[in-house]
Amino acid sequence: MLSKRxxxxxxxxxxxxxxxxxxxxxxxxxxxxxxxxxxxxxxADEIVFYDxxxxxxxxxxxxxxxxxxxxxxxxPFSVGGGVRTLEDMRxxxxxxxxxVSVNSAAVRNPGIIARGAEAFGSQCIVLGxxxxxxxxxxxxxxxxxxxxxxxxxxxxxxxxxxxxxAEKLGAGEICLNSIDADGTQxxxxxxxxxxxxxxAGIPVIASGGAGxxxxxxxxxxxxxxxxxxxxxxxxxxxxxxxxIKSYLKQCGIAVRPCS
Amino acid sequence: xxxIIDYKAGNLTSVARAVNHLGFPCTVTNDIAAIRRAQxxxxxxxxxxxxxxxxxxxxxxxEVLTEQAAAGKPILGICIGSQVIxxxxxxxxxxxxxxxxxxxxAFGSGHTDENGRSLKIPHMGWNRIRIRSDHPFLAGIxxxxxxxxxxxxxxxxxxxxxxxxxxxxxxxxxxVIGQGHLVATQFHLEKSGxxxxxxxxxxxxxxxxx
Numbered sequence: 001m002l003s004k005r006x007x008x009x010x011x012x013x014x015x016x017x018x019x020x021x022x023x024x025x026x027x028x029x030x031x032x033x034x035x036x037x038x039x040x041x042x043x044a045d046e047i048v049f050y051d052x053x054x055x056x057x058x059x060x061x062x063x064x065x066x067x068x069x070x071x072x073x074x075x076p077f078s079v080g081g082g083v084r085t086l087e088d089m090r091x092x093x094x095x096x097x098x099x100v101s102v103n104s105a106a107v108r109n110p111g112i113i114a115r116g117a118e119a120f121g122s123q124c125i126v127l128g129x130x131x132x133x134x135x136x137x138x139x140x141x142x143x144x145x146x147x148x149x150x151x152x153x154x155x156x157x158x159x160x161x162x163x164x165x166a167e168k169l170g171a172g173e174i175c176l177n178s179i180d181a182d183g184t185q186x187x188x189x190x191x192x193x194x195x196x197x198x199x200a201g202i203p204v205i206a207s208g209g210a211g212x213x214x215x216x217x218x219x220x221x222x223x224x225x226x227x228x229x230x231x232x233x234x235x236x237x238x239x240x241x242x243x244i245k246s247y248l249k250q251c252g253i254a255v256r257p258c259s
Numbered sequence: 260x261x262x263i264i265d266y267k268a269g270n271l272t273s274v275a276r277a278v279n280h281l282g283f284p285c286t287v288t289n290d291i292a293a294i295r296r297a298q299x300x301x302x303x304x305x306x307x308x309x310x311x312x313x314x315x316x317x318x319x320x321x322e323v324l325t326e327q328a329a330a331g332k333p334i335l336g337i338c339i340g341s342q343v344i345x346x347x348x349x350x351x352x353x354x355x356x357x358x359x360x361x362x363x364x365a366f367g368s369g370h371t372d373e374n375g376r377s378l379k380i381p382h383m384g385w386n387r388i389r390i391r392s393d394h395p396f397l398a399g400i401x402x403x404x405x406x407x408x409x410x411x412x413x414x415x416x417x418x419x420x421x422x423x424x425x426x427x428x429x430x431x432x433x434x435v436i437g438q439g440h441l442v443a444t445q446f447h448l449e450k451s452g453x454x455x456x457x458x459x460x461x462x463x464x465x466x467x468x469x
């Protein structure tokens with residue numbers, strides 16, 4: 001039986017992690033490679049890097065980070081943010097990432113999912129989707145709309161339909177981020193997560209809202225997610241991966257031991 | 260020197276990085292002379308069996324692998340490398356190398372867990388292995404250790420003694436197989452943290468003639 005995956009997410013700008021991550025023990029808190037190593041040794045099942053570098057010209061810095069991370073940790077990791085073309089995907093994967101995630105670029109050009117899956121295999125292609133709750137309508141029957149540009153732009157696309165379409169196009173995994181829950185630390189969005197996870201034939205990673213171990217328990221049971229993304233709750237040192245996993249295990253959820 | 264076979268099938272650099280991390284020299288190559296010279300061979304890869312077999316044939320690597328296996332060189336197959344060493348794969352109906360007698364089967368659709376919930380295919384993520392046969396390759400591996408899998412097909416050796424470990428995903432399947440000087444894992448040991456590195460280290464120091 002598969003374990004539920006616990007995945008720390010690191011935001012990286014110009015080659016440095018951005019959140020004021022509070023760590024002791026000689027970890028350079030701005031260095032994504034040192035951070036990745038810290039989480040690898042702490043029992044993370046996978047790591048997600050999100051490149052928020054503003055200028056496309058400076059993407060080379062991120063590729064160098066990916067290369068150094070790949071030499072340092074021996075678990076899967078994915079890279080998202082600013083991935084627009086097949087060439088961007090190739091660069092990230094050749095540098096040593098297992099997976100690459102596309103978000104806004106896939107909304108603007110869904111063909112990128114199919115071309116990526118064909119070139120590198122579905123297992124490499126993660127669809128990142130940001131969603132917001134809206135009132136139900138003919139266009140948005142689920143009541144959840146796909147948004148881009150950090151939630152500022154509404155796309156008119158229904159979240160459930162988009163998830164189904166991305167799977168047909170060849171996405172190997174969906175990372176579902178609730179803009180409403182993101183940053184609140186009050187718990188994941190459960191309703192849409194469970195609806196998408198139940199009908200999808202591919203794994204769903206829940207993202208946004210994690211603040212306490214109970215939130216992970218809820219999204220991995222009620223929300224039916226296959227994996228849970230965490231950020232602030234571990235970056236600021238209020239929780240550890242070992243503590244979260246030990247709690248989940250007590251709740252009867254299968255997790256990989258931290259060793 | 261360890262030769263990591265380059266047949267244009269996926270993430271070969273991650274295997275090389277893990278081997279280097281353990282301190283063993285390796286080369287990623289499809290040069291037949293270099294493969295013959297190497298003390299050990301690692302045969303990795305992701306992708307489909309049909310594409311893997313046609314690349315191997317195009318590069319003449321199918322023959323050198325068969326020859327090196329017959330000569331008794333230690334060989335480690337990873338993921339698709341644990342499948343194309345069988346006789347035949349159900350994926351793309353592909354005749355394979357036949358280094359271990361048996362076939363490669365697919366996780367069928369409508370596959371369910373013990374609670375009757377349908378299981379997602381491919382089998383992707385961390386899972387345990389149950390050791391079926393003591394082997395130096397599995398030294399130091401315990402029942403709690405987990406490994407990273409990404410696959411929709413799995414090997415089914417004819418001889419049950421070739422099954423070194425099994426894993427459960429709706430059904431029990433062979434996740435580590437081996438015969439003579441050949442061992443293979445369905446999971447990516449190069450991406451399986453400490454226990455994966457331990458197995459890779461076991462392979463790199465394995466002396467099958469002892």
